[in-house]
Amino acid sequence: MTAEQRTPAEVLDSVFGYSSFRGQQEEIIEHLCTGGDAVVLMPTGGGKSLCYQIPALVRPGTGVVISPLIALMEDQVVALEALGVKAAYLNSSLSPEEAHEVQARFRSGALDLLYLAPERLVQERTLRLLEQTEVSLFAIDEAHCVSQWGHDFRTDYLGLSVLHERFPTVPRVALTATAAPAAHDELTRRLAMGEARHFVSSFDRPNIQYRIAEKTSPRRQLVELIKDEHPGEAGIVYCLSRKSTEQFADYLCEQGIDAMAYHAGLPQEERSARQARFLREDGVVMVATIAFGMGIDKPDVRFVAHVDLPKSVEGYYQETGRAGRDGLPATAWMVYGLGDVVAQRRLISQSEGSPQHRQNLSRHLDSMLALCESLTCRRQQILQYFGEESGPCGNCDTCLHPPQAWDATVAVQMLLSAIIRLERERGQRFGTGQIIDVLRGKNNPRSDESDHKSLSVWGIGADLSEAQWRSVFRQTTARGWTVPVGEYGVFMVDASADPVLRGEVRVELAKPKRQTKASSASSGSVRKYHLTEDQEEIFNRLRAWRKTTAADSGVPAYVVFPDAALMHIAIAQPQSLAALRKVSGVGDKKLEAYGTEVVEIVTGADVG
Ligand code: ADP
Numbered sequence: 001m002t003a004e005q006r007t008p009a010e011v012l013d014s015v016f017g018y019s020s021f022r023g024q025q026e027e028i029i030e031h032l033c034t035g036g037d038a039v040v041l042m043p044t045g046g047g048k049s050l051c052y053q054i055p056a057l058v059r060p061g062t063g064v065v066i067s068p069l070i071a072l073m074e075d076q077v078v079a080l081e082a083l084g085v086k087a088a089y090l091n092s093s094l095s096p097e098e099a100h101e102v103q104a105r106f107r108s109g110a111l112d113l114l115y116l117a118p119e120r121l122v123q124e125r126t127l128r129l130l131e132q133t134e135v136s137l138f139a140i141d142e143a144h145c146v147s148q149w150g151h152d153f154r155t156d157y158l159g160l161s162v163l164h165e166r167f168p169t170v171p172r173v174a175l176t177a178t179a180a181p182a183a184h185d186e187l188t189r190r191l192a193m194g195e196a197r198h199f200v201s202s203f204d205r206p207n208i209q210y211r212i213a214e215k216t217s218p219r220r221q222l223v224e225l226i227k228d229e230h231p232g233e234a235g236i237v238y239c240l241s242r243k244s245t246e247q248f249a250d251y252l253c254e255q256g257i258d259a260m261a262y263h264a265g266l267p268q269e270e271r272s273a274r275q276a277r278f279l280r281e282d283g284v285v286m287v288a289t290i291a292f293g294m295g296i297d298k299p300d301v302r303f304v305a306h307v308d309l310p311k312s313v314e315g316y317y318q319e320t321g322r323a324g325r326d327g328l329p330a331t332a333w334m335v336y337g338l339g340d341v342v343a344q345r346r347l348i349s350q351s352e353g354s355p356q357h358r359q360n361l362s363r364h365l366d367s368m369l370a371l372c373e374s375l376t377c378r379r380q381q382i383l384q385y386f387g388e389e390s391g392p393c394g395n396c397d398t399c400l401h402p403p404q405a406w407d408a409t410v411a412v413q414m415l416l417s418a419i420i421r422l423e424r425e426r427g428q429r430f431g432t433g434q435i436i437d438v439l440r441g442k443n444n445p446r447s448d449e450s451d452h453k454s455l456s457v458w459g460i461g462a463d464l465s466e467a468q469w470r471s472v473f474r475q476t477t478a479r480g481w482t483v484p485v486g487e488y489g490v491f492m493v494d495a496s497a498d499p500v501l502r503g504e505v506r507v508e509l510a511k512p513k514r515q516t517k518a519s520s521a522s523s524g525s526v527r528k529y530h531l532t533e534d535q536e537e538i539f540n541r542l543r544a545w546r547k548t549t550a551a552d553s554g555v556p557a558y559v560v561f562p563d564a565a566l567m568h569i570a571i572a573q574p575q576s577l578a579a580l581r582k583v584s585g586v587g588d589k590k591l592e593a594y595g596t597e598v599v600e601i602v603t604g605a606d607v608g
């Protein structure tokens with residue numbers, strides 16, 4: 001039987017080693033195979049690649065994939081080759097001879113898939129090349145890049161409507177993990193996909209555990225997270241500034257954690273080298289600004305940590321979405337405090353652009369803060385933000401350890417009054433420290449100097465601890481009732497707080513909470529996968545074998561086998577090649593390349 005005659009289900013099994021389709025994959029593939037156009041909105045890790053790779057293998061001709069990141073095409077091609085798929089890419093990293101060879105292979109019809117950068121595709125000579133042979137479909141990956149609404153806009157994507165004009169009979173599929181309806185509308189219009197069928201999946205990522213804790217000492221909290229829950233595992237730590245990526249990375253290294261910094265200030269070669277190391281090796285922690293991450297296809301990132309507050313829920317969800325693409329348990333963890341709120345508000349007030357623009361930024365930040373201060377399920381809130389209704393998830397910190405609410409109406413009134421009195425009666429504005437000292441009646445040189453003791457608010461809040469007051473302060477600032485002004489972190493009261501001062505609204509706040517751990521017993525992912533001791537031992541041996549095998553052949557470890565496949569092998573413990581072939585993630589080519597060694601490891605046979 002030739003490749004052209006296989007059904008999608010056969011390709012899924014023989015090439016990818018999977019026994020069933022996920023979510024809407026089957027429908028999408030069917031639709032493309034029969035020549036239809038499709039727009040696919042699916043979360044990261046949902047399995048978008050198969051949606052175009054399988055039709056490209058089933059339909060006659062070569063599938064052309066438009067992908068925005070040159071650096072990642074190579075990894076995708078390497079992974080496909082390891083599955084026995086004939087794939088190649090054309091981009092500016094190739095020498096003229098290499099490019100020539102790829103073009104020749106394409107012309108002769110030898111390729112299943114060809115990856116192209118958008119700027120290359122729209123060139124007349126590329127379009128002519130594509131006209132010289134049969135194209136089975138066009139896949140436009142990261143299709144939200146055509147949308148000016150989003151933050152990944154690429155001018156070159158605007159030229160992609162040419163595909164429809166030049167190749168009206170070739171099916172097109174546009175794919176993105178961006179959930180925002182505005183981006184969806186815009187990409188549909190700009191790519192002329194009005195006639196296409198739209199497949200919109202749920203954006204839930206049930207395997208990711210969302211947790212947001214109060215920032216006390218972020219470096220220590222981060223080390224605790226990594227050592228207790230993700231030792232030796234790959235993760236991404238997001239920081240706001242270049243400097244703090246360096247500082248956090250240094251600190252992690254001092255603590256014996258394999259970490260590197262990544263930001264746009266590093267020379268290009270250094271960035272590429274670090275990214276390659278992160279992708280290729282097991283268990284590297286990347287401490288990065290948001291310059292890092294788009295198109296990172298690494299399936300086994302086990303945690304994403306935010307040590308600074310993201311600017312929007314969209315950004316937060318996209319960044320955390322880089323964890324757990326393989327569907328195995330992963331953690332999205334964040335610490336945040338009053339300082340973050342102040343810093344973000346200041347950035348907005350100083351930002352360039354129209355008042356309208358600043359208002360937009362504020363709105364984004366407010367939604368992010370509402371998520372941080374939420375007393376109910378985080379996932380429910382996130383999904384609601386993207387227009388999806390759901391129940392409490394049972395796998396976020398507020399579901400696992402419901403925060404205790406307390407009636408903070410009086411405390412908030414005291415805080416607001418203290419700020420107002422200091423301003424009205426002394427003409428002074430202060431930062432949190434002095435305001436809290438006044439509330440608690442704690443003497444200091446500044447109170448003496450300005451005779452704060454004679455204020456009516458002096459010591460009225462002595463019942464609450466300093467930590468409790470900080471928590472109240474953070475929450476009133478998150479709600480916009482107290483506003484940082486100027487450069488020195490001093491506060492004033494906003495008009496929106498009037499109803500609170502007049503006692504017209506009751507204020508419920510969360511009690512301050514320490515860092516919450518996942519579940520007490522979990523240490524490292526193996527526990528979380530619920531492996532028995534015996535399975536765990538095999539899993540670890542397979543990981544060690546994978547490490548040397550990957551290094552020997554110069555490919556990322558997950559290209560040999562992703563964690564999910566190793567875990568399935570450790571559970572099934574196949575005693576023969578035939579049994580191994582039945583395990584999820586083991587296709588024909590991998591069986592041929594590694595089958596004997598893997599069975600030997602599982603059965604404990606003497607390899608020598
Ligand atoms: P996306 O591009 O949507 O982020 P990928 O295409 O990278 O997601 O798929 C995520 C992971 O899920 C990959 O490791 C992929 O091999 C795996 N996967 C995809 N489809 C299936 C399936 N039907 N059965 C099992 N695993 C799958």
Ligand code: ZN
Pocket residue numbers: 376377378379380392393394395396397398399400
């Ligand atoms: Zn929840």
